[in-house]
Amino acid sequence: MATITLYGHNLSSPTKMVLSCLEEKQLDYEIVIVDLSAGAQKEPQYLALNPFGLIPTIQDGDLTLFESRAMIRYLAKKYKGQGTELLGKTVLEQAVVDQWCEVEGQSFNSPASTIVAQTIFVPMRGGTTDEAAVEVNVEKLKKVLDIYEERLSKSKYLAGDFFSLADLQHLPSTDNLVNTCGKGDLILSRKHVKAWWEDISSRPAWKKVKKVTEKGPK
Amino acid sequence: MATITLYGHNLSSPTKMVLSCLEEKQLDYEIVIVDLSAGAQKEPQYLALNPFGLIPTIQDGDLTLFESRAMIRYLAKKYKGQGTELLGKTVLEQAVVDQWCEVEGQSFNSPASTIVAQTIFVPMRGGTTDEAAVEVNVEKLKKVLDIYEERLSKSKYLAGDFFSLADLQHLPSTDNLVNTCGKGDLILSRKHVKAWWEDISSRPAWKKVKKVTEKGPK
Incomplete structure (x- = not known):
């Protein structure tokens, strides 16, 4: 290969x-x-x-x-x-994987990446964090994570009982939120989101x- | 069925x-x-x-x-x-379809849907269009469409010589831009984007x- x-x-x-x-x-x-x-x-x-x-x-x-x-x-x-x-075995499983991949791309990513950009990259380039933008996006992300909490109370991973692309897509930004931005509480204060995060972030890959x-x- | x-x-x-x-x-x-x-x-x-x-x-x-x-x-x-x-025949074709689907979801949709929301839905609900937001997003969309123009000078559709989900995803917002928002010039001033739009919007479906x-x- x-x-x-x-x-x-x-x-x-x-x-x-x-x-x-x-x-x-x-x-x-x-x-x-x-x-x-x-x-x-x-x-x-x-x-x-x-x-x-x-x-x-x-x-x-x-x-x-x-x-x-x-x-x-x-x-x-x-x-x-x-x-x-990482895709799901059947067309139905794949549809649910795709659904949660789209949730990441359309609902999770925008607030999460704005928080990461404002708290890490803007200061790194000599700028000043826009605290109001951080706050607005923290509130947006809380609403998304409340839905994740409900979902993850019913299934171990976002698309079902198997790790998939839907979970994988969340790793980098969630790692930044927890370990670099000081926003770990968003993840760790939600019981099932916390358990999911501890599981997926401990994968050898x-x-x-x-x-x-x-x-x-x- | x-x-x-x-x-x-x-x-x-x-x-x-x-x-x-x-x-x-x-x-x-x-x-x-x-x-x-x-x-x-x-x-x-x-x-x-x-x-x-x-x-x-x-x-x-x-x-x-x-x-x-x-x-x-x-x-x-x-x-x-x-x-x-609508998916492409081979894994390689499907990858290129997925790529342009993601471009729609990550780069085209946000400015296009903001323009549509501000010029159609905000006034419909009795609000006032935020003209500055429209202008910022028109400028963002122009940059995206310049890349589409280059791409569509080389292939009939976004993912190649076949109509796919990547093209289909653009139909509703582009239709609003051209036919409802008075922003048709964004599409019609670009030779290859215009030809693509005329082709995909004339499909019976x-x-x-x-x-x-x-x-x-x-």
């Missing part, structure tokens, strides 16, 4: 999402760091791979792919039968991603 | 997205109107189907599903071999959706 190339950055949540999938699927890959501080993601060479100038991008043989959620779905489908199965990205370039 | 039930509303873009898929797949379905003006989407009976209190929701046999983009993926997969094929939803309750 040819090695997969991942263009990304160790502080990027979408990069970590794809890394987590590569590790779950036990795939060989190499990482090419895109130097965001030098604006490398906006240079013609990178824009030829990813016209939006965003990270990450993957190359696997003849395929170049952007959009992290499309990448992990591709990897889970293409390498079915290797490593962790995610621990490897943490180790790989913590020692990488900032 | 049991009839599929769609809970939705004729003015809702996600409802129209799912209707378009049901029509492309030539499926039997019945529509249950959720009376948004009476807040029916927040009543316990509906929240039991869709805990987010959003429309639409579908029921197909034992499956109840929310998130419009997950619904159309389910319908395209479950009813493969019937009506229009979409014309049927327009007809069904125009005469429905407001």
Whole structure:
């Protein structure tokens, strides 16, 4: 099997999402760091791979792919039968996985990533955190997590009794909320969300991603 | 085949997205109107189907599903071999379809739906359009559409030479931009985006959706 190339950055949540999938699927890959501080993601060479100038991008043989959620779905489908199965076994199971993947993309991600950006990345670039924006998005996220709490009181994982892409998509931003932003209470104050988080964040694949990205370039 | 039930509303873009898929797949379905003006989407009976209190929701046999983009993926997969094929034939084609579906969900939808909400729904409810928000989102959408223009200069549809879910996802909001919001220039000033729009909006399935939803309750 040819090695997969991942263009990304160790502080990027979408990069970590794809890394987590590569590790779950036990795939060989190499990482090419895109130097965001030098604006490398906006240079013609990178824009030829990813016209939006965003990270990450993957190359696997003849395929170049952007959009992290499309990448992990591709990897889970293409390498079915290797490593962790992440899609669901039947069309019905897959529909429920897709449903919770969309909840992450449409309802969880926007408030979570805004909180992460405002509390980590804005100060890192010398700016001042917009506390009002953080507060508005904390309130939005609480409402989403109340629905997760109800859901996770009935099933171990978001899509059922099996770990799937739907859970995996939540790892990087939730890790930042708990371990970097000081917003762990959002997760840890909800009994079933806490148990789910402790379960999914203790997976060996995610621990490897943490180790790989913590020692990488900032 | 049991009839599929769609809970939705004729003015809702996600409802129209799912209707378009049901029509492309030539499926039997019945529509249950959720009376948004009476807040029916927040009543316990509906929240039991869709805990987010959003429309639409579908029921197909034992499956109840929310998130419009997950619904159309389910319908395209479950009813493969019937009506229009919308997923791509190979894993590689499917990856490119998924990529452009994610572009719609992550980059196109937010500015497009904000423009639609501010110019149609806010005044409809007696409010005043936030012109500054419209302008900011028009500028965001222009950048996205410049990338579409480049893409569509190389392939007839977003994911290749075949109509797919990636194109279908754009129908309701683009129709509003062109035909209701007075923002048609965003689409019609870009040669390849215009040709794509004229092609996809002339599909019989979409014309049927327009007809069904125009005469429905407001």
